[in-house]
Amino acid sequence: MLVIIFIVLIIAICIWVHVHNKKKFLDADNGESILFTKVSILDKRTNELIGADNKDHIVHYMGLNKDKQVYFPTSSKPNARYYILNVSFQPNxxxxxxxxxxxxxxxxxxxxxxxxxxxxxxxxxxxxxxxxTEHTSDCYIQVVDKDMQDSHTWVIRAKSELANELAGRYMLNDQDLNKLAAKAEKLVDDKKE
Structure with missing residues (x-):
């Protein structure tokens, strides 16, 4: 009986943490997100790049806005925006x-x-x-900042479902890249004038 109570308590704590983190994300987001997903950040370098606070929790919510920019509003760098260029994943x-x-x-x-x-x-x-049975494995996400100046590779823990969602919904496709290239050309032309 004590074991059952202990298991129920652990499940309740996990649910509370999930609901708390989701609410924290939605409160900090200000309605910019059109999609969001949970990511489990694997390495210290990725935590530093996105401004994640390791004292908080390794799971963070990542948002996607209408410009296909990903961001982490509950991190220490809430205004940083990135484009996902590539997702590399080998399921385990x-x-x-x-x-x-x-x-x-x-x-x-x-x-x-x-x-x-x-x-x-x-x-x-x-x-x-x-x-x-699928187990989590490393997922490498190649990103570039919104100004197209600095690129990084993030490492997260994922299963096929999350990796496919990132590649299918969050990653820039050819049409998105053409729009960004046209926008960049317009900015360069405006600076010349």
């Missing part, structure tokens, strides 16, 4: 195979049809189940 999947046999089929087959029936009953009675 383990596979287990469990085989269950039916000895009863062999016994019934043997009793009814002798040795041949036992062999047939034993062979038909086995059932194998394959279970794939």
């Amino acid at each position: 999947v383990s596979q287990t195979i469990s085989t269950k046999g039916r000895r009863g089929s062999a016994l019934v087959g043997g009793a009814l049809f002798g040795g041949v029936g036992a062999v047939i009953g034993a062979s038909r009675g086995r059932k194998s189940t394959v279970t794939n």
Whole structure:
């Protein structure tokens, strides 16, 4: 009974931390975010680059605004904006195979049809189940700041679902890059005049 209470307490604490961090993100965001996701920051360098506070928690919320800029409003650098150029991820999947046999089929087959029936009953009675389990692994995110001056590689812990979301929704595509290039050309032309 004490173990069950302890497990429920741990689950309650995890839920409270999640809700607290999400509320903290939404309060600091000021409505700029159109999408947001949780990221688990892996290395000290990434924490320094985005201004994450290690004393807080390793999980942070990352927002995406309408200009496809990612940012961390609850970090010590809430105004820093980045573009994701590339997401590199190799999933870590383990596979287990469990085989269950039916000895009863062999016994019934043997009793009814002798040795041949036992062999047939034993062979038909086995059932194998394959279970794939994904574990978190390193995800490398190549980013550049909003001024296109300084690029970095962030390292986070992720599973396929998060890596695919970052690559599909957050990463700049060719159309986005063309818009940014046109915007940069216009700025250069305006400075020349």
